[in-house]
Amino acid sequence: MAWDDEYDVVVAGSGAGALAGALAAASDAPAAASDGLRTAVLEKTSLVGGTSAYSGSAIWLPGTRVQERAGIGDSTESARAYLRALLGDDGNAAHREAFLETAPELVEFLERDPAIEVEWRAFPDYFDAPGRIDMGRSFVPLDLPLERLGELAGLVRPPVDRDRTGRGHAPGRPLAQGRSLIGRLLLAITATGNADVRTGTALTDLIVEAGRVVGVAAMTAEGPVRLRASRGVLLAAGGFESSAELRALRGVPGGAAWTMAPDGANTGDAIAAAMRIGASTGLLDQAWFCPGLAMPDGRAAFTLGFRGGLIVDGTGRRFANESLPYDQMGRRLASAGDPFYLIFDSRSDGLPAISIPAAAPEEQLAAGLWHQADTLADLAAKTGLPAGALASTVERFNGFAAKGVDEDFHRGEDPYDLYFTGGKPCLVPVDRPPYFAAKIVLSDLGTKGGLRADPDGRVLSGAGRPIPGLYAAGNTSASFTGPVYPGPGIPIGTAMAFAYRAVQDMRRNQS
CATH class of the missing domain: 3.90.700.10 (Succinate dehydrogenase/fumarate reductase flavoprotein, catalytic domain)
Structure with missing residues (x-):
């Protein structure tokens, strides 16, 4: 196989989950005394951030030191009670426990980087159920001055009103909400020196050798490229909400014209590529409405x-x-x-x-x-x-x-x-x-059905076995919350947590 470039990890997508996974891969891992992995971030459009950049950037990662600093009475135990009350234990207990276990570790990892600054902000959980925090447990990034990003600022997708009309960021104003989250993750990734962010690069296929995903095929303005991924491929490229055909086929209410996805994004390419090699799917009729x-x-x-x-x-x-x-x-x-x-x-x-x-x-x-x-x-x-x-x-x-x-x-x-x-x-x-x-x-804010993955983000085949070398997170995967939206920032929080877990699995299982 002739490769145009070789990486340890290839990440498809550039939303909050994708960039959290890329940062976990590209950063040194002190606990394992291992160096950062050479990582590629592939973004189909010319701008980074996807729907995450449009968001209010609430991050629902419970039981962490952020909530502890705020003194709001949150805990892993209360979040467990809340999720169990809403979701039950049928089929999601392992994912729930993996998510709750990972949240404090992920936040500690993120806050070690000087680019990542967050604070708790009141925003109530969405259901009156045991374990609820009435004023909410999610947190948000601090505003990010444009000058701190420098030339990288031009890569971050602007607010939805300016993006839809072809304008960039408002001059002199800091990046706020989702733009700040994406900008901060981009700063942190770039500082590792181990990552390439490749915009205008659309994943077209997964490359499989001896039953293992070893790389991706992608299309650029200059033509097709093949990129090796020796440790694994993480698919975190959003859902299929922008495809009218797929929405109709899978029975998703609403319409492609009314979704909040950016133009030209979230057409289900990553999900389709995985399905072609035997990946199983779930919740395909669901969205974050x-x-x-x-x-x-x-x-x-x-x-x-x-x-x-x-x-x-x-x-x-x-x-x-x-x-x-x-x-x-x-x-x-x-x-x-x-x-x-x-x-x-x-x-x-x-x-x-x-x-x-x-x-x-x-x-x-x-x-x-x-x-x-x-x-x-x-x-x-x-x-x-x-x-x-x-x-x-x-x-x-x-x-x-x-x-x-x-x-x-x-x-x-x-x-x-x-x-x-x-x-x-x-x-x-x-x-x-x-x-x-x-x-x-x-x-809707995106579809929430996609590839079935285990608690370590490993994509499952139709037979229920992990496909070696292939991982998924965010809206490319089927959400463990099913048709329920527990609280502000669950889409981003779960995307980041399972992307992080996927990379830890890649580190544990070297090829």
Whole structure:
């Protein structure tokens, strides 16, 4: 086999999980007294970070010294109780224990690097279950000044609003949230001197010799390349949410146009390459769902933190607590009948919620995605909603707001409901014309079904045996949380933890 380049480890993808795995590989390992491994990071697009760069960068890694410093009462034991209450023990206990065991070790490893600076920040866990931390246990990276990144700043994917319009980072502003996480990991990886970050390099196939994955085939602007990976290949390249064909084939609700994935990314290439060599899959109909605000460019904006208004389906009636954590609300959308509208009034200065990217009311109205009327009857006529049902729904909701009790869906009774209102009521009357109706769609932060892997990230064959040399993490793998989204930062936290475990397995099992 002729190779264009040879590495110890090849990582496909450049989100938080991929870069955590690459850092674990490229760094020296003091405990094992071993040097860093020569590592390649392959990114299909021209920018690093994937959907992680768009994220709020919450990292759900419980029982670590970050939570201990914050004094919030978190522990591995409480996180175990929480996950067990939500997920049970059927089929996920080994992955749960591996994740909980790895979290403190991973955080200690990350914080040894001066580039990685994080802090706990309040954001409630998503379910009222034993072991929950009401103000949350996730943590986030500190903002990162652009000048600290230097030339590397141009590699980091900018915020979603600027990225979708072809703009880079805002001049003079530090990288925040997901951009900071990606920037910090990129700084740390580069400082090892053992890693190549190869953008514009799309994985096309896995190369197998004697039953072992020994490298990858990839396509670049200059043509195809073959890269050897003597220790292993880690697939952490996201899911398939941007492929309308695969979504339809696998029954994933929503639509490729409404996902939050970056343009040109997350089309399932890594999953498909592994399936061609016999890898098994699971949870292919699942995603990390969320409400989306329909935007004039045909895309959707991730929408959360409803401070007012109410959401109705095509019957003109409410069907859920609008302030539910976004995955739970997304699943209510998936089971209800569209179209969906957020109904609000002039109490709000624009949308009574957070949308990412932000929505300009005048542009939304001009595009026909928002409707405005002086009466609910006129609003119903403009949206096609049943006028009588809409009026009675708003009247009933306003009655709940007056009493402060949502008798239908219990909005405002959970700490998460009040998190974005600063503790103020989220049951706010809709009674001050003009009235508005904003079109809501079912969006997602990515699919969460993919390759089946064991607790060390080893991809499993159809027979349930590890495929030598092949590993998966993040949305390229089937999430051990199944259809449940336990808390903010679970996608990133689990991706980082299992990528880290995968590299430790590579180090233990030298070829």
